[in-house]
């Protein structure tokens with residue numbers, strides 16, 4: 394059996410029954426990357442030494458008869474905005490081209506402790522700013538489902554790596570949709586927990602009040618397993634919630650009878666018919682599972698894009714001030730004085746989208762405009778959060794399309810940033826409210842070229858267990874279960 398096609402539990406069985414060793418499993422994934430990443434370009438760097446050392450540890454544990462953790466020997470890719478000790482961590486930016494992380498992010502540390510094998514660092518939009526992975530300072534990633542198309546973004550490399558079976562699971566980050574949207578584009582599962590569910594320690598900050606680390610997998614069950622491994626309090630991140638983590642995998646009972654599924658009327662207005670047809674079928678599938686479908690309203694949705702792009706850019710302008718050519722990263726070699734050094738280092742090191750956002754963010758925070766933009770956006774954020782809190786008085790989960798459009802061609806939207814921003818409409822609302830969300834495959838568009846469609850499912854704060862149970866039942870009922 395080809396180990397690259399397996400789920401985490403199948404790898405576990407294979408190791409336990411000694412059909413394959415962890416080293417063999419790791420090597421078969423590297424072989425697949427070697428053969429296919431020239432086309433997909435999901436990886437920025439590979440970590441074979443670390444992977445093989447970890448795989449050998451797993452094999453030694455098996456030989457010693459130790460109890461095997463469910464993630465032991467499972468190949469993992471990590472988005473390049475997440476710190477991995479001793480490996481290059483570029484954030485997809487030229488400004489950090491030679492930056493080697495001095496420590497591991499908490500999520501990485503927890504996964505490695507559970508036996509996962511880190512295989513690669515994946516490509517992304519520069520500092521996670523974008524929706525197509527075309528803003529990478531290195532090269533764009535291609536969608537394994539259709540190589541002429543984008544994989545989504547900003548965690549496009551992680552989504553593509555899971556979709557192309559370079560790894561079983563991956564870590565991405567989601568600030569306004571960067572896990573959910575690429576999951577939808579690459580036909581895999583991707584999840585963002587509640588803000589505070591997973592430690593951000595070791596995540597290079599884009600917009601701190603919105604940033605999350607979260608998992609990708611080819612099944613909901615694999616995503617649940619990674620999430621329950623990385624979730625939970627961390628003394629190194631004071632925004633990480635001190636709440637117990639449930640056994641998400643154990644909760645995947647398949648029983649969702651009586652679950653109240655809310656469908657926001659605002660989200661289906663004017664929807665692309667190709668996406669709409671699948672979403673309608675998805676809603677019918679929930680009915681078939683015994684759920685109650687209920688229309689709901691989220692009245693402040695129209696303001697979400699503007700609100701997100703004010704808050705996210707404001708926080709980015711502050712977070713990215715640290716790349717000054719002094720402390721780390723790229724420094725221009727020719728300059729007249731200190732100010733000139735700062736200016737040239739930032740000018741050469743950052744790409745166009747990052748500069749656009751730093752300028753936007755600086756503007757909305759500047760005296761005289763702060764109240765009109767930043768403060769106003771914060772108030773709107775509260776209203777959007779309230780929309781969800783009120784909706785969850787009546788329903789258990791909310792379903793929406795993940796993206797209003799199917800995966801588009803490389804180059805098609807790069808020159809139109811506004812159009813790219815507007816396509817984040819279904820994902821940014823949950824980010825602003827801090828609630829958890831998952832994207833699960835929901836078939837292919839009815840017309841050729843039959844592109845993947847994702848269904849987004851949202852739940853109330855810290856209701857990940859129920860969210861995963863609903864997503865798992867939906868996945869199994871659809872017959873999309875890949876393996």
Ligand code: GLN
Nearest residue numbers: 521523567568569570571
């Ligand atoms: N596409 C959104 C943006 O460009 C979301 C990015 C993200 O979640 N990191 O900001």
